[in-house]
Amino acid sequence: MGKDREGKIPMLKKINESEDILWLSFPALVKFDFLHQGLILKNKQETLFTNKNNLKKDLEKSLKIIAENNGPAIYSEQVHKNKSAVLASVNDIKKWDFNSKYDAFITNQKCVFLTVRVADCLPIYLIEPDAKAIGLIHAGWRSTILRIVENTLEQMYSTFKADIDKMICVIGPGLGKGCFEISEELAILFPPDCQVIENGSKPRLDLAQVNFKQLVKSGLKTKNISIISECTHCNPELYYSFRRSANKNQRMVAFIGLKG
Numbered sequence: 001m002g003k004d005r006e007g008k009i010p011m012l013k014k015i016n017e018s019e020d021i022l023w024l025s026f027p028a029l030v031k032f033d034f035l036h037q038g039l040i041l042k043n044k045q046e047t048l049f050t051n052k053n054n055l056k057k058d059l060e061k062s063l064k065i066i067a068e069n070n071g072p073a074i075y076s077e078q079v080h081k082n083k084s085a086v087l088a089s090v091n092d093i094k095k096w097d098f099n100s101k102y103d104a105f106i107t108n109q110k111c112v113f114l115t116v117r118v119a120d121c122l123p124i125y126l127i128e129p130d131a132k133a134i135g136l137i138h139a140g141w142r143s144t145i146l147r148i149v150e151n152t153l154e155q156m157y158s159t160f161k162a163d164i165d166k167m168i169c170v171i172g173p174g175l176g177k178g179c180f181e182i183s184e185e186l187a188i189l190f191p192p193d194c195q196v197i198e199n200g201s202k203p204r205l206d207l208a209q210v211n212f213k214q215l216v217k218s219g220l221k222t223k224n225i226s227i228i229s230e231c232t233h234c235n236p237e238l239y240y241s242f243r244r245s246a247n248k249n250q251r252m253v254a255f256i257g258l259k260g
């Protein structure tokens, strides 16, 4: 995976460097030329995005370099629940409360970046190209149990009349099924076919697969869902991992925005 073998297997990610910022973009989304999209990776500047007081400035500076424009970046306190914020007007953006508690965002507004911070949790990107509606989700195991993707899709439908048949989704890199050990108590809450169960070791969770199944249950076409099946824990050269990294504040930043 990840290799473009004569176009038969589409490349899953493209690594970019803009000034000193390392980030990846998703080839599955490149055809939508009205989008800015990607994930800012582990960076040379190790304190980037680590200080809450500098987060707004860090995000806007980085995104300006990557996307060469100057839209505001929306973010929230991430609380591992299932609430999705709706940004349906210029006013919603102007009056945004950065201390609010959300783990997902949806918008149809141009020139604004939706962002979530991740290190092992999954960034999930949603695009309905005809309605020009987009969503971004921060999905750890808690939000996944609370079915955050279903919630967000429902809001995209009710607010923007997004059509589930046209919905495109990318599930970004996160803690992989090789590394995501969970307790027996937690394992009961997830479908057995989304776990690796071996004698003598703890169950391990395929969190991307759980979200994939929820997306399909909500009506997404399987061909419209891409999973970047790379483990943040196993790829230290590109990714931060909360479980692996010594500095527990380091985060990557997933972003998506409609161009102006």
Ligand SMILES: [Zn+2]
Residues within 6 Å of the ligand: 175, 176, 178, 179, 231, 232, 233, 234, 235
């Ligand atoms: Zn791993």
